[in-house]
Amino acid sequence: MTSQNLAEASWVLNPAFRVQGAELVNQAEGVRLALTPPLLELWERRDAAPAVQLTEEAEEALRKVRLIVPPGASAAAIDGLARRAGATLSLPSGAKAGAAAWGLIGAPLDMGGPPGPRPKDAVPVVRDALSRRFQLLAQPTAWSWMLRARPAEALSGVVDHGDLLVDPRTDTGAVAHERLRALVRTVLAQGHRPMVIGGDHSVSYPTISAVADEHPTLRVVHFDAHADRRPIGNSVTADCGNFVSWVLAEHPRLEWLTIGVRGVDPHIDMAANPEEERVSYLTADEARTPRVVEKIARFCDGRPIHLTVDIDVLDPTYAPDVVYPSCGGLDPETLTALVRNVIDSGRLVAGDMVEACPSPTGRHPAATRLADLVEAVQLAEAGRALADHGGQPGMNTVVGGGA
Template sequence: MTQSPSRPYLRNPRLELVRGPRGVVVEDVETGRRIEASPQLLAVWESFAVPRPLDAGAPSLAPDVVGFLLRNELLVPASEAGTVMSGLLKKSRRSVGTTAAWTELSTRELAGQWCLFGVPVAYDCPRTHSPVGGPDAIRASLRLFSSSSGGDAGRSLWDWNRNRGFHLSDALPLDLGDICHNPRTDTADVVERKVRLAAREVLAAGGRPLVLGGEHWLSLPVLQAVAQHHQSFSVIHFDAHTDRYATRKANQSGLTNGNVMSHVEALGPVQRLLQIGIREFDYAAGSDEAPSSTDKTRVVSAAQVIEGSGIEEIFGDIPRESPVYVSIDADVLDPVVAPEVAWPVMGGLTFREIDAALRFVTQEFEVIGADLVEVTSSEQSRNLAAMALAGCAGSLLLAGR
C-alpha cells in the first residue's frame, strides 16, 4: 500500500544549511554530502521545521517536489527522526537490480516486489571470522541481477534447472542499500531499531524484505516488523544450530546470535518454527528427551535431510495457508561447500538440497520475507558461501511475486 500523505514529516535532523560557492546549500553533517536546491525548494524544506503532513499547507506540493525531498532524504517521517539521526540506509557500491532511497517507498506501490538491504554489522562473531563483509560478498555473486553487469532488464532468460523462461525485469529487486552504522554513536539497540524500521517501511509499501547479513540476530527486528503486518505466519529456519540457547549464560543478556530464535519463537504471530539442517550437539535435561522440541517448533536434522526425508514430510507441519518467512544461515551448508562461515559444523547440506527445499517452499507457500546471513569475508577471489547464498537469493527472486 502507498503511504498516506497525511503522515507527519520533518526535515532531516542531520542536515543543515551552509553557504557554498553557489549560495546556501543543504549539507549532510554525517557524510559531508551537499545538496543544491533552489530558494523555493529550500523554503519548502524549512517549512517542515515542525512535523506536518506532506499534503498540508497551500499551495499543495507538486509531486516532483515531493519526490526530490524524499529521494534526497531532505524529509523523514517525524516518528523516526531520532532513529535516522546517523542515517538509515546508504547506497551500496555493489547495487543489485534497481535502486531507491528508503524515503521513496512511501510513494510506491510495490505489489510484492523484493526489496533488498544489507546489515554489515557484527557484535558476536570472532573478528577473524566476521560477517561484516557478508552483504558485499553476496551482492558480488548476484551478477545476473546487477545493474552494473551491462545486462538488459528487458531480456528473457531460460532457467535450465527449472525448465522455464522468465523476464529478467520481473525478478529484479529494489536495492535500498545498507544500514548505516556509526560505531561511535549507534548502540546495538539503535541498529536493531534501524533494521526494524527499514523492514517496516518495505512492508508498509507492499514489498517483501530480503535482508543480507551480517549476523543472525538481525532476523528478530525484521520479524518484529513482519509481525506488525501479518497476524499469523510461519518461519522456516535453515541452520547448523538451533539458536535457541537463551538459557546458556552467554545468551542471557540481550539479543545474540545464540538466542535469536528463542525470541522469534516467542513472537505471538509466529504459528510454526521449522528448523532444518540442525546438527550441533546440544545440552539435554535427560538422555531420552530432545531439548529442542516444543509445541510450536520442529527440528529436522541434517542427517534426516541427507538420509532422504521426503520434502512433503519435512514441510508437512506448516499449514499451506500460512505465509512463511525464510531465514538461511550459511553454516547450514557443509564447510566443504561453504567454508566462509563463522561457526562451521561438519556434516551439512549441499546447495542442491537447499535449492530443492526453496523451490518447494516458493511453489507451495506465500513467502513474505527472507534473510541470508553469516557469510564471512574471504581473502580468496571467490567466496563459496556467498555464492551459495546468492543462489538462494536467486531462487527467491526467480520465483516471482
C-alpha cells in the first residue's frame, strides 16, 4: 500500500482541532476523535521533518472528519468549516454510476434584503424534501418511468458534508464566504463534486471561484430571472445581485451562459467592448424555443460545467416564495428539460441551488422545486450512465411548454 509524507501532500492538519484529555476535539464542528497512538504521533510531529507517513486508507479517513484539509483551506478552518446537519443525507452510488459522487453542502447564508422570509432559512426545508426523494431513489426495487430502468443501479450518489458554520453575531459576509470557499475546496479534494444548497445567490461566488481554480476550462450555466451583474463598487464581498461580477473579476477568462433573464435591469456591469464579453444571455422567452437546445450544446461542448440555479427563474406561479419574484418565467418541466440538456452536453463537475425561501403556509413550493432539481440531476446522470452501459434510459431532453 502506498503512503506519502504529510508535509509533501496536499493536506495540512486542521487548526480547529485541539487536544482535550484523551481526545482530539474540533469544538466548532462537534467532532471528537480518540487520541490513539497513531493520531498522537501525527499530532506531535505535525511540524517535524520528515512528517508522519500516511497510508491511502488513513488519509481518506482523516479527510472525512476534516482532521486534514487542503493548505488553501487552513486559514478559514480555524473556527471550523461545517457542522453535521440535523438530518444527514446520503445516497449510495450505483454499480454503473458514470460520475463521482456529489458532496452536499448546506449554506444557510444571505446578505440581507427586503423584510420577510429569508433564503438562509430554507436549507433545512430543502434537506427535508431531499430526504424523502433520496429514500425513494435508493430503494433497489424502485422503477423510474423516465429512465425505464431502476435508478439505484446507476446513481452517482451523495455524501453529506454538513452545513456551513455561520455565526450571524460575529461573522461578516467576507468571513462566511471565505469559509465556504475553504469548505468547497475540502469537498473537491476528497474527490466529490460540490453541490451547495443555499442560501442566497451570493454563495455562488466562493463556490464557483473554488471550482474554477480546480477546473481551468470551467464554464458556468446560470439559470436566473436576473443577470446579477451589478457593479462591484465599494463592496467587500459579493451579494445576490452582483455575484457574477465578483466571479468574473476573479476569473476574467471564465465563459458564462445565463438563461431565463427578463424584465428591466437598471444597473448591469457589461463589458465595454462586446468582443470581450464573456457572458451570453438567453431570455425566458428564448429559453422556451427550440434554439435553446442547440445553444446549450454549443456552449457546454463536453467541457466541465458548473450549474447554478436561482429558483426565481421559475414563474411565481410555481415558485412564489422567493425574495425577488418576476413574472414571465419558466415552468418546472422546461427548467428540468434544460438541466438535462446541460448534463447531456457537458461534464457536470459542481452545482448550487439557491434563493428559495420557506413558506409561511408550510407548503414550501420554491424549496420543493429546488429538491426536485437535485433529484433531476441524479436521474439524468443515471440515465446517461445506463446509456453508456447499453441500457435504454428513455429520456427526453427537449424543451417543455411555456409558463
